[in-house]
Structure formats: C-alpha cells, structure tokens
Amino acid sequence: MKPIVFCDFDGTITLQDTTDLILESFADPAWHAVEEQWLAGKIGSRECLREQMSLVRAHEKELGELVDSVPVDPHFLEFARDCVARGFPFYIVSDGFDWVIRRTLARPEWNGKGVVGNFRIFASKLEVRERFMITTFPHGSVHCTHGCATCKPQLLQNEGRGYSPVIFIGDGTSDQQAAPCADMVFARKSKSLATFCMERKIPHSPFHDFGEVRRELWQKLAALVAEETRAANPLILSYETES
Numbered sequence: 001m002k003p004i005v006f007c008d009f010d011g012t013i014t015l016q017d018t019t020d021l022i023l024e025s026f027a028d029p030a031w032h033a034v035e036e037q038w039l040a041g042k043i044g045s046r047e048c049l050r051e052q053m054s055l056v057r058a059h060e061k062e063l064g065e066l067v068d069s070v071p072v073d074p075h076f077l078e079f080a081r082d083c084v085a086r087g088f089p090f091y092i093v094s095d096g097f098d099w100v101i102r103r104t105l106a107r108p109e110w111n112g113k114g115v116v117g118n119f120r121i122f123a124s125k126l127e128v129r130e131r132f133m134i135t136t137f138p139h140g141s142v143h144c145t146h147g148c149a150t151c152k153p154q155l156l157q158n159e160g161r162g163y164s165p166v167i168f169i170g171d172g173t174s175d176q177q178a179a180p181c182a183d184m185v186f187a188r189k190s191k192s193l194a195t196f197c198m199e200r201k202i203p204h205s206p207f208h209d210f211g212e213v214r215r216e217l218w219q220k221l222a223a224l225v226a227e228e229t230r231a232a233n234p235l236i237l238s239y240e241t242e243s
Helices: 018-026 031-039 045-053 060-068 076-085 098-105 152-159 192-199 210-232 234-242
Strands: 004-007 090-097 119-129 132-136 166-170 184-188 205-207
Touching (some): 004 152, 018 045, 045 119, 060 098, 076 210, 098 119, 152 166, 184 210, 205 210
Parallel strands (some): 004 090, 090 119, 184 205
16 A cells, blocks of 8 residues: 545645635736636636736735735644655645745744655746736646646646555645545535535545544555455454454
8 A cells, every 4th residue: 555645735725715815815806707717617727827817916025925824724734744754645736826835835833844845746837027927837738628727637647656545635626627536535524626526426535624634544544454454364354254
C-alpha cells in the first residue's frame, strides 16, 4: 500500500474561497455575470478565471493583506504533518492561484513546522503588475473537455500512477471531475462536491474539518492494512473464522 494525497485549496484548506474574496473586494461587478456563465456550464473555469481576474484592480500589498485575513482550517497542518511523516506524497491541486497559496503557506505560525516544504503545488499562475492581474494556466490540458484551469483528473491519473489508495479532498464545483478518479474521496459537508457525490452515488466521506479527515483516513488505512494482511496470510482468516 502506497497512499498519495491530493488536496484542493480554496474552501478546503482555507475556510473561504480566496478567489471569490478577491473578486468581491477588488473586481468590477461584471465578474458576477462571468460566474453565472461558468456555473451554467457555458464556459470552463480557465476562461472564467481569466476573464474575472482581468476585472481586478489591486496593488500587491492590498492583495496580500486580504489573503492574510482568510482563515485556514485549524486542523489542516496537523493532518498534513501526519501524512508527510508517514511518507505520503502530498499535492495541493487548485484552480486558484499559486501566489495566493504560497503566501498562505508562508504565514509565520507555520514557520519551522517542517511540513510545508514537502507539498507539491499545482495551480493557476498569478502575477501582479502595478494594479493588474496577469494569469496563466500551466496545468490546464488540451485534452480536458471541461476547460479546467487546473486539470485535476489528469493530475490524479498521472501523478497518482503506482500509488494506492489515491486520496482526494475537496469541496466545490472544480473538484467534481476529480472525485471519480480517486479511491477515497473526502468532501466538505454542505458543499457542492458532497452534493455531487451523493447524486452520482460516488462513495465519499463528508467532513467538517481536517480533524475528522485525519481520524477517518487512519481508520480506513488501518482496515486496508488488515485486509492485505489477511489476504497474504490465509491462516489468519481461517483462525478468525473458527474463533
């Protein structure tokens, strides 16, 4: 068993969607119309984010202060530290922006925790020039039929090759295409990913915080280890049945 973890950022690690907060604070209100097109399935998230971020006007200092105010799940760091300590590769996969993610991970309270440097980050790219946002999408895919800013299904399939189980943690619409590609799915309660999984009967574990993810994941992995042990040692199964 070689587990690998893929985790969304906005609304999953953070308790608010940072991109939405940036748009609400600094974008022309026309961003709402673009959002409606995306939610209706008329455009993909890559086109949506490119158009929306072109409507944002903010200096880097303003942007940084806003990002610094976004709360993070208080149990995330403990969960991630356990994963890294056990040798699980840990990927942050996000339609959101690398500038925001790296700024969040650089918070003083996380310094010296010995875990953040082990994350691999796949996200959209953001540069702030004067008051303009320059966006590029290095992890989109020409083969992606959904127009994703970051093609999470492709990342799970490519980077997860040779690992089992493939674990995915998310919350929203941008996570829906990734869920069927994972062996284990954790979805924030009352968010659109949980609804999506329920409607399509995709097995998943709803969670309120990463403390719940941590407890349930270790239980699931322990059960898998026990199952593998019984399969490799049929005498154990025979003894348990007779008992």
